[in-house]
Amino acid sequence: MVTGRFAPSPSGRIHIGNIFSSLLAWLSVRKQGGRIVLRVEDLDTARCTDAYARQLQDDLLWLGLTWDEGPLVGGDHGPYEQSKRAALYKSALETLRARGLTYPCFCTRAELRAASAPHRSDGQTVYPGTCRNLTAAQVAERARTRPPGYRLRVPDEEIIVQDGHMGAYRENLARDCGDFLLCRSDGLFAYQLAVVVDDAAMQITEVVRGSDLLSSAPRQLYLYRLLGLAPPIFYHVPLLLASDGRRLSKRDRDLNLTVLRKTYPPEAILGKLAYLAGIHPTTEPVRAADLVPAFDWAAVPTRDIIVPEDLF
Numbered sequence: 001m002v003t004g005r006f007a008p009s010p011s012g013r014i015h016i017g018n019i020f021s022s023l024l025a026w027l028s029v030r031k032q033g034g035r036i037v038l039r040v041e042d043l044d045t046a047r048c049t050d051a052y053a054r055q056l057q058d059d060l061l062w063l064g065l066t067w068d069e070g071p072l073v074g075g076d077h078g079p080y081e082q083s084k085r086a087a088l089y090k091s092a093l094e095t096l097r098a099r100g101l102t103y104p105c106f107c108t109r110a111e112l113r114a115a116s117a118p119h120r121s122d123g124q125t126v127y128p129g130t131c132r133n134l135t136a137a138q139v140a141e142r143a144r145t146r147p148p149g150y151r152l153r154v155p156d157e158e159i160i161v162q163d164g165h166m167g168a169y170r171e172n173l174a175r176d177c178g179d180f181l182l183c184r185s186d187g188l189f190a191y192q193l194a195v196v197v198d199d200a201a202m203q204i205t206e207v208v209r210g211s212d213l214l215s216s217a218p219r220q221l222y223l224y225r226l227l228g229l230a231p232p233i234f235y236h237v238p239l240l241l242a243s244d245g246r247r248l249s250k251r252d253r254d255l256n257l258t259v260l261r262k263t264y265p266p267e268a269i270l271g272k273l274a275y276l277a278g279i280h281p282t283t284e285p286v287r288a289a290d291l292v293p294a295f296d297w298a299a300v301p302t303r304d305i306i307v308p309e310d311l312f
């Protein structure tokens with residue numbers, strides 16, 4: 001059974017970029033007669049709130065983007081909030097640690113910024129390996145002043161992601177990424193670990209999400225391999241850009257759902273987004289369900305999409 005998911009982070013009101021990828025995730029699954037799970041990615045407890053989580057569920061339902069398993073409807077793979085799943089992440093981390101694949105890291109953000117590490121295309125830095133070979137005595141010494149985070153040792157190996165929409169994407173983990181964090185020094189588990197543990201536990205077979213996460217896919221595929229789990233097929237979708245080429249974000253207040261819901265009915269928003277996605281001939285209003293029969297990934301652009309200023 002094809003199983004897709006919505007995996008929003010409730011750290012603000014959702015905006016049209018989130019809806020755009022949710023619409024494509026929903027259509028791809030519905031077209032194949034599959035199921036959708038909603039998982040609330042609220043790992044970042046400092047930024048995520050229950051109110052935003054409830055609001056985004058209300059927004060998705062208002063748009064007709066329904067789910068078959070998750071909050072409000074229940075299911076066999078709960079809890080559906082990452083903040084309640086720490087035991088699973090801990091056990092995965094323990095598995096990797098027992099095999100000598102992780103190490104404690106004491107670097108602060110400031111130290112990492114100061115290290116002249118190369119920058120990745122997504123703006124992150126390649127971890128220079130500062131704490132990779134600390135002795136047990138050095139670890140004990142440093143642990144007295146600061147709790148460590150935990151990093152995964154990555155190999156000098158190219159990982160190839162066969163993206164269902166974008167084609168092949170490759171990254172050499174050692175050169176392009178470096179050993180990456182699985183757990184932060186404050187005990188919060190990293191997105192990369194949590195998303196793999198959860199997608200596998202929830203038996204997700206396809207992941208449709210914004211192409212800002214394409215560069216995370218090699219790390220995630222590698223974790224699937226280490227944990228002996230079956231990876232999903234990834235479909236990364238183009239990002240929506242403002243007319244000046246800037247990526248739309250939660251800060252673009254006029255394009256978030258609070259504002260849009262006051263101005264348009266759901267079909268009007270979906271019509272505009274479906275037109276941008278190449279799956280609707282005009283910007284005329286349309287219901288999500290009416291887009292299912294003709295949905296075809298081949299029509300969806302692979303390059304980022306500028307949202308014309310007069311569209312919304």
Ligand code: GLU
Pocket residue numbers: 007008009041195208209213
């Ligand atoms: N929670 C992430 C976000 O809202 C998405 C993670 C994923 O789809 O893998 O950006």
